[in-house]
Amino acid sequence: MAVRLSRSERKERTRSELLAAARAVFLREGFHRAALEQIAEEAGFTKGAVYSNFRGKDDLFLALLEEHYEQRVAAHRRLLAELELRDLEETRRGIARAIYDAYERDPGWWALVADFSTHASRDPHLRSQLRGLREQFLAGMAELIEVVAARHHVAFPLTSQEVARGTGALLRGLMLDWILDPEGADRAVVFEEMVAAFLRGLAFPLDGRRTP
Amino acid sequence: MAVRLSRSERKERTRSELLAAARAVFLREGFHRAALEQIAEEAGFTKGAVYSNFRGKDDLFLALLEEHYEQRVAAHRRLLAELELRDLEETRRGIARAIYDAYERDPGWWALVADFSTHASRDPHLRSQLRGLREQFLAGMAELIEVVAARHHVAFPLTSQEVARGTGALLRGLMLDWILDPEGADRAVVFEEMVAAFLRGLAFPLDGRRTP
DNA sequence: TGTACATCAGTGAACGCGCGTTCACTGATGTAC
């Protein structure tokens, strides 16, 4: 049964249907090949609807990305609670697995963000918008890293934001190879080892206690 | 003075002039926006010359990439000789600096390879060609890592190829953020710290000796 | 409760542009005798 919606409710709904379709088409086609026509059609509208809800293709993607980052920060926040009783090494590995899981859930997403980043880097305004989203996301992750560091009495020679950036960079960089070999195996294990090593090598004990 | 060249010498020269122009245009415009027309023109030819020397845009880029990887392996091989007398920590940092220098020499190059990777990942044949080049390059770097490991009596819980991949992944991932903020400072130091931590955290001593 | 007008989300079509690839052709180089 079709419920009667106010103009703004209807618009909000159009917007979210467009976002859902955009996500699907971007994932399937990649940023450059994804066509607004296709996105609009899959959402059941015409291209004009996209322009009525977003400034254009870039803005549509930014909206998608913002949504994505909010969800990821929330997911990692939940993870942190789950890891409360683990020792430091298990905590590192839990973090690695969570990041890897986010990758495996949507391998194409990471490639998409890479494409959008290089694209955005060529336009000062877009570049600064994307940087804003990224740094906000990384700040969220940095907070979580600080909680873990405090919990286990360690510190880093870099800001927690850089530690977050570096940890994510490992996956972002590896992904560029992984997408060339979709059949590759054992990646979860390899990644866990790498992240654990990275964080282990970076952290130093804050007080006299032994920190493995 | 114009020297008289044989047909094959002339062709070889055309090819290398096209490659040089391609490199310049790709760096300036990015993979997707770089136009073969522009490349041909900067080399002093028409588009047909490109198709007479390469199968197309993808093949042209692959040729460029192959050249690049050969140079990088050679450069790292030279570095290794220079690091012969340093201790392990200094060796790690020397490696980090060398990779960072390769980035700073041409920041755009790394973004270019990222774009080409996501592009290639959508085509099975191209994907497999690029993977071939990548893995060959990584195998070259892996050899060097093994030399260092043997020199300092350490080993890794991962294959040396994966260690090479991980080390490069750090820069490839960080680059995606760096290009959003061309003004950013202190990156050499941050990167050095990260690579040192990664390799330190990963390596374990092979014999009873202390390995810092 | 109903009427008249204003608003605006979404339509549909046109605009403007770029670009990878193909192909018949040319003219200089190479080869055979």
Next chain:
DNA sequence: TGTACATCAGTGAACGCGCGTTCACTGATGTAC
């Protein structure tokens, strides 16, 4: 040493296609009285 033919690197133009953005318009919703 010279002639006749073959080869082929590079030309120039056309082909074929895709796509982001703009804009005048429509018709349903919202507002004022």
